[in-house]
Amino acid sequence: MSPYILAILLFSLGLGTTITFSSTHWLLAWVGLEINTLAMLPLMAQNHHPRAVEAATKYFLIQASGAAVLLFAGVINAWLTGQWDIHQAAHPLPIAIITLALSLKLGLAPLHSWLPEVFQGLNLTTNLILATWQKLAPLALMLQIQPPHSSLLIFLGLMSTLGGGWGGLNQTQLRKILAYSSTAQLGWMILVVQFSPSLTTLAILVYVVTTSATFLTLKLNKATNINMLAISWAKAPALMALTPLVLLSLAGLPPMTGFMPKWLILQELSKQGLPATATITALTALLSLYYYLRLTYAMTLTMFPNNITSTPPWRLPSAQLTLPLAILALAAISLLPLTPAAMALVAL
DSSP, X not given: OOHHHHHHHHHHHHHHHHHHHHOOBHHHHHHHHHHHHHHHHHHHTTTOOHHHHHHHHHHHHHHHHHHHHHHHHHHHHHHXXXXXXXXXXXXXXXXXXXXXXXXXHHTOTTSOTHHHHHHXXXXXXXXHHHHTHHHHHHHHHHHHHXXXXXXHHHHHHHHHHHHHHHHTTTOOBHHHHHXXXXXXXXXXXXXXXXXXXXXXXXXXXXXXXXXXXHHHHHHHHTOOBGGGGGXXXXXXXXXXXXXXXXXXXXXXXXXXXXXXXXXXXXXXHHHTTOHHHHHHHHHHXXXXXXXXHHHHHHHHSOOOXXXXXXXXXXXXXXXXXXXXXXXXXXXXXXXXXXXXXXXXXXXX
């Protein structure tokens, strides 16, 4: 792809997300989401591989359906309330439809079945954009409507943590595992979005950091399934010593950074009088922990047969920039002591 075209597409991605962030009108928010989707499609199909084209087609159909339902809900809200303002969405019917449309765009369970198939057809770089940047605009709209005490959000959150954990148990493809991981992580954010928007913002930031570190690690090692992780130690031994900590941070184990949002979300759910929801959510996190531990086991405790094909890779230097990976990996592991400062920052 030409650098000029790539720059235009990346600029359009940023523009679409910025329009959605800054809009208070449902029509402008819809326009921002559509610009975002249309800019993402050429990036997904740039490899001209049948799987990539299939993934781009599925993504287009799902995102177009979600955007159409979102616009339909905005029209219903304007009809019922006489307002196009996002903050004036007070009627329960359009709020429920908007929540379901945004859940479809985000890949929340039970509307998540498209996400692993799309992830499997793309390369790791495009998957990184899809798992992080493309989630920001729908989450911003979810934060703006803030449906009061909606049992629908709690249902979606619980289904996402359960479905994301359960779906990844029998997977061997790393991209599908990370897709289910994304669904499970978003479920934690949706559970608390109506009670503490600032805590949701903190969870989004930690999710972006830990997920980016994981994707960049896999990209550096060119690993696409669990078996390929067994030779990763020969390519980058020092990085493979740190990667299990990044994965455990993604799972939410202390004392890594990923424990910060989960700890605070469970605390907030308990404060809101939802101890059963908090308990079920904490138990579903064990499902996700299992497949993170599978990846850790494959990287650190499994050694590939010591033959010609497995020993030379460490001698070949990689052309990939490693400074972003180093910064993100360090942040994913060691920022838990800064929890009070992070909460004060997002509460501003």
